[in-house]
Amino acid sequence: MIANFGYRPHQSILEKIDPRARWIFAFCMLFSIVLFWDLRILSVFFVITLIQFFVSKVTWQETKRAWIFILVLSSIMIFINTIITGVETVGGTIRGGTPLFSLKIPLFETFYVLTVERLWFALTQYLRIISIASLFIILPFTMDPRLYGVTFKGLGFPDKLAYTMDLAFRFIPTIARDFNVTLDAQRARGFEIDKGKMNIFQRIRRMAPLMVPVTMNSILAGEDIANAMDLRCFGLKKRSWIENLHFKTGDFVLIGFSILILVVSLYLRFGLNLGDFWMPGMS
Amino acid sequence: MQTPHSPLPLVVENLTFRYERRELPAIKNISFSIQPGQIILLAGSSGCGKTTLMRCINGLAPTIYKGEMSGKISVFGHDVTQLSLLQLSQHVGTLLQDPERQIVASHVLNEVAFGLENLGVPRLRILQRVDKTLEYLGIDHLKYKETFKLSGGEKQKVALAGVLVMEPKLLLLDEPLASLDPASAAEALKLFKRLAEDGISILLVEHRVEDVLAIEPDLIMFMEDGEITYQGDVKGFLEIADFSKVKLPAEIVAQRAKSIQFPQRTRSFEPDTSSELLRFENVSFQYRQDLPLTLKNINFSIHKGEITAILGHNGAGKTTLVKHALGLLKPTSGTVYLDGKDTRKMTIAEAAHTIGYVFQSPTQMLFAPTVEQELTFGPQNLGFSKEEIQKNVDWAIQTVHLEGEKQTPPLALSFGQQKRVSIASVLSMKSRILMMDEPTAGQDYWNYHSFMSSILDMPGYDAILFITHDLDLAIAYANRVILMANGQIIRDGAPEEVLKDISTLEKAHVLPTSLLSLNLKLLPKTKKFLRAELLANFI
Amino acid sequence: MKKSLWSFGTREVVFAAIGAALYGVLSYATNMLQIPGAGNVAIRPAVAIPMFFGVAFGPIVGFISGILGNIIGDLLSGYGFWPWWDLANGLMGFFPGLIYLGIKNFKDTSDILKAEGMVIVGVLVGIGVAAISELWVSGVDFATTVSMNFIPSVTTNLVNGLILVPILMVAYSAIQARSGR
Known part of the structure; x- marks a missing residue:
């Protein structure tokens, strides 16, 4: 197993933008999207996030796995919510409605009713989830992991916390290698992950021969690392960072745009009380 | 003052x-x-x-x-x-023992800059000092490399740069x-x-x-x-x-060991070419199609009674070869036979009946709450019966002299004891070949020799195979040396044969040692290579 | 040795980073080993890592191991970034961390039981927060989120944590003597 990040330079405009501005954009969009259930407003967000996705030049091949994962998961949830349980959705916005078909449920003497409204609501859910997903799915592929620490430092996180991120990234390849060595070592002792029929408890216990050595080895290494850091004065005073970020005009434009979206969204929702569930034919 | x-x-x-x-x-x-x-x-x-x-x-x-x-x-x-x-x-600057545990950054530039960043030195001054230090150590070409991908020697230079940049x-x-x-x-x-x-x-x-x-x-x-x-x-x-x-230095040891009685080994090893345990036949291997071959047309057999050292520099292909012997990797072309059977047709667990592997660092495999349970793990996986497991485990514990530590957690033992537990965990599977990766790494000089001698005195296995870059280890303990370089076997035979030729060693990037030169000098008298203490009788 | 519940010095920075990297890599790796999932929630034995790091090194280390580890795991798998599930994982490491000062002996049964109790609290609170967020974000109703998110996630995380945290604690008690800091 090789633990690799998906990041590679895509030569897109997106990568020229300061990562801090991109995080601000992503979060402003997230908080705006979740305010609304109005298909018309959500479509605007959907278009913006899709534009970002295509501008990023991230390929289908790279994100296939993630998309399938998210679509399958949300489809199951939406299916169950629409067909089976979803009676009380968002404070009962769509209680009642136009029946599409109904099914008499034996024994209970009630009718199961699937309404047109429920289907429109399911579509709205998809739109929201896909917008949020395309907002965040591209991040790992377009953001240099080297910049995470300094980015969060720049967003106001304390030195030590920001450095923890850099340090965690430093350990990833080492731990991945150690895991491989341990896996080989245990296999050479006849260990097989999937050995015949086992119940779930035995299956989990079977992870111990892999997890214990890797974890304990890392903890033992941790002490040396902490010494090495103390000897080089870590955490004794405010540190400087050689990776540095500069906001450029474009970054300010993006941040301004993000804040504008959030402010407008908040005003629409709470000032004008707009944005509840909407479907064609509703006023 | x-x-x-x-x-x-x-x-x-x-x-x-x-x-x-x-x-x-x-x-x-x-x-x-x-x-x-x-x-x-x-x-x-x-x-x-x-x-x-x-x-x-x-x-x-x-x-x-x-x-x-x-x-x-x-x-x-x-x-x-x-x-x-x-x-x-x-x-004061300190370089810790293992550069892997000293390096804190993912990239060389960030690693070297770390100390100055902590001192709050302005960014441009840091960059200048980093450049100066990298240049001084002759590693400017590594500046933008990932620290994880460096070789051991490079890692150490980078760790040293991270210390020197603070100008101690x-x-x-x-x-x-x-x-x-x-x-x-x-x-x-x-x-x-x-x-x-x-x-x-x-x-x-x-x-x-x-x-x-x-x-x-x-x-x-x-x-x-x-x-x-x-x-x-x-x-x-x-x-x-x-x-x-x-x-x-070997000459000094040989001079001074004259007065000392050195105990004889209790177990003797006589190669028996009629009993073949492991055979590589035209084995080549590449990790991916677009990568060069890691192993090139490897041919050799391991027999009962052989103590074989696979000697070569880092990256010669030793580890890849070992993984083939264990069945962890299957050849791209050619065949590996374990006890006459093609490893492609057997599981790794089946391979373990013939060959057992002791990894370099014992903490990479120890997990059980007691030594006894640790040793049970292998035979249990191999499907041995309860009585057989108990018998094997008890025997393995005695063989490595850890009777007193049966109920101790292996992780609480000293490094040397852990090393012995890892040997015992292979012995308890009754594998016929004992294979070891840099068996003496991380041990001090005293333990280095006592560990090797005690393994060679143990009963319960038919042959030993170890991979090492330590020439003296091969000289002192092997009765056969396979010299590897760049994925190929360049010499195979008795240590006196393989190691006598300095130009061959150079080809394999192996540096001659004082023990080698003394052995070569005394070879007419000794007829075979010996460790320095034993050479005393021949000077 | 143990100073206070909330100290965050070099040692804590290092162990938070190690915990996060371990959690991220191990959940990615065990994912690769194709452990069959129950329902839609994959069984991730590695979730025991942030819980154990909380117990062994305190709530902040547990929290960072969980939140950052989950982010790393998702980065490695290419799943993007899911803030509310990251938070849930952080909380699963945070709550066991609250018992940190109460653990005297890592292989003592009563100390292990204390840790297990906090593992349960952490899972309930953490997954609860994520399930409620799901209610808000995906717009599903309460019954859906309980049956689809809360129950399966709580079950798998609890089973993993309750089995593996004690194993890790016992192993840690053996190496504790070797670390002198």
Whole structure:
């Protein structure tokens, strides 16, 4: 197993933008999207996030796995919510409605009713989830992991916390290698992950021969690392960072745009009380 | 204080230190001093107090390792107890034993800059100083590389750069050669010498004394049980030093071992070519189609009674070869036979009946709450019966002499004991070939030899195969050497045959040692290669 | 040795980073080993890592191991970034961390039981927060989120944590003597 990040330079405009501005954009969009259930407003967000996705030049091949994962998961949830349980959705916005078909449920003497409204609501859910997903799915592929620490430092996180991120990234390849060595070592002792029929408890216990050595080895290494850091004065005073970020005009434009979206969204929702569930034919 | 104008880099007077949680002091009454540009070699076996002494000098003790300290340490005239870690770091730099555990950043540039960032030095000044340091060490080409992907020698230079960039005038080096192959070790030593010539004082902790002699240390100290038992020049040290504890040049050992009775081995190994355990037939391997071949047309067999050393530099393909023997990898072309069966047609668990593997670092495999359970793991996986498992486990525990530790958690044992548990965990599977990866790595000189001798005296397996870059290990213990370079076997045969030709060794990037030259000189009398102590009878 | 519940010095920075990297890599790796999932929630034995790091090194280390580890795991798998599930994982490491000062002996049964109790609290609170967020973000109703998110996630995380945290604690008690800091 090789633990690799998906990041590679895509030569897109997106990568020229300061990562801090991109995080601000992503979060402003997230908080705006979740305010609304109005298909018309959500479509605007959907278009913006899709534009970002295509501008990023991230390929289908790279994100296939993630998309399938998210679509399958949300489809199951939406299916169950629409067909089976979803009676009380968002404070009962769509209680009642136009029946599409109904099914008499034996024994209970009630009718199961699937309404047109429920289907429109399911579509709205998809739109929201896909917008949020395309907002965040591209991040790992377009953001240099080297910049995470300094980015969060720049967003106001304390030195030590920001450095923890850099340090965690430093350990990833080492731990991945150690895991491989341990896996080989245990296999050479006849260990097989999937050995015949086992119940779930035995299956989990079977992870111990892999997890214990890797974890304990890392903890033992941790002490040396902490010494090495103390000897080089870590955490004794405010540190400087050689990776540095500069906001450029474009970054300010993006941040301004993000804040504008959030402010407008908040005003629409709470000032004008707009944005509840909407479907064609509703006023 | 000799000269009030330029106080000495380091003066230690009557230093005693006891850790808070221990009853006895770890070091007692240590006194010495270093002149500017001097190299002092501090030798001793593991647990002698070397590490504690270093911690006292660099300030980790008692700031972080709590304890009781008496006596006095001054660094450039300042009492260390009066200095903060921040101030002390401007004078003293420390290189820890394992560069892998010293490097904190993912990329070389960030790693070297780390200390200066912590000091809050402005960004542009840091970049200038980093460039200067990388250039000084001749590693500017590594600047944008990922630290994980560097070779062992490169990692150490980068770790050293991260220390030197803070411009310390006193350098503490903790077993800097331990994790390096011989070629990188020789290079590292030359570098240390240059640093000293440029005025940096060096305290070098190392038990590979022979290697360090190449750079002519100004003073040698020997430490035992927390006390310095020798302090003086090299010549005097070679006369009195305990050659079972530190590695001395072979001629010296042979001279001095004359009076010593050396115990005979209890088990003898006679190769029996009629009994074949493992065979590689035209094996080639590549990890991916677009990558070059890692193994090129490998052919050899392992027979009962053979102690085979697979010798080669890092990256020669030794580990890939071992993984084939275990069935962890299957050849791209050609076939590996274990006990006559094609490894492609067997599971790794089935392969374990024939071949057992002891990994380099025991902590990479130990997981069970007791030694007994640890040893049960293998045979249980192989589907042995309950009685058989108990029998094998009891026998394996006795064989490695750990009867007293049956119920101890393996992780709580010392490194040497853990190493023995990992051997026992293979013995308990009754594998016929015992295969080891750098069996002596991480052990001090005394344990190095006692460990190898005790394995060779153990019953219960038919052949030994070990991979190493340590030429002396092959000379002292193998009855067959397979020399590898660049994925190929370039020589295979008795050690005297394979190793006699210096040009072949050069081709395999193996550096000749004093033990090799002495053995070659005495070969007409000895007829075979021997370890230095045994050569005494032939001089 | 143990100073306070909330100290965050070099040691804590290092162990938080190690915990996060371990959690991220191990959940990615065990994912690769194709452990069959129950329902839609994959069984991730590695979730025991942030819980154990909380117990062994305190709530902040546990929290960072969980939140950052989950982010790393998702980065490695290419799943993007899911803030509310990251938070849930952080909380699963945070709550066991609250018992940190109460653990005297890592292989003592009563100390292990204390840790297990906090593992349960952490899972309930953490997954609860995520399930409520899901209510808000995906717009599903309460019954859906309980049956689809809360129950399966709580079950798998609890089973993993309750089995593996004690194993890790016992192993850690053996190496504790070797670390002198």
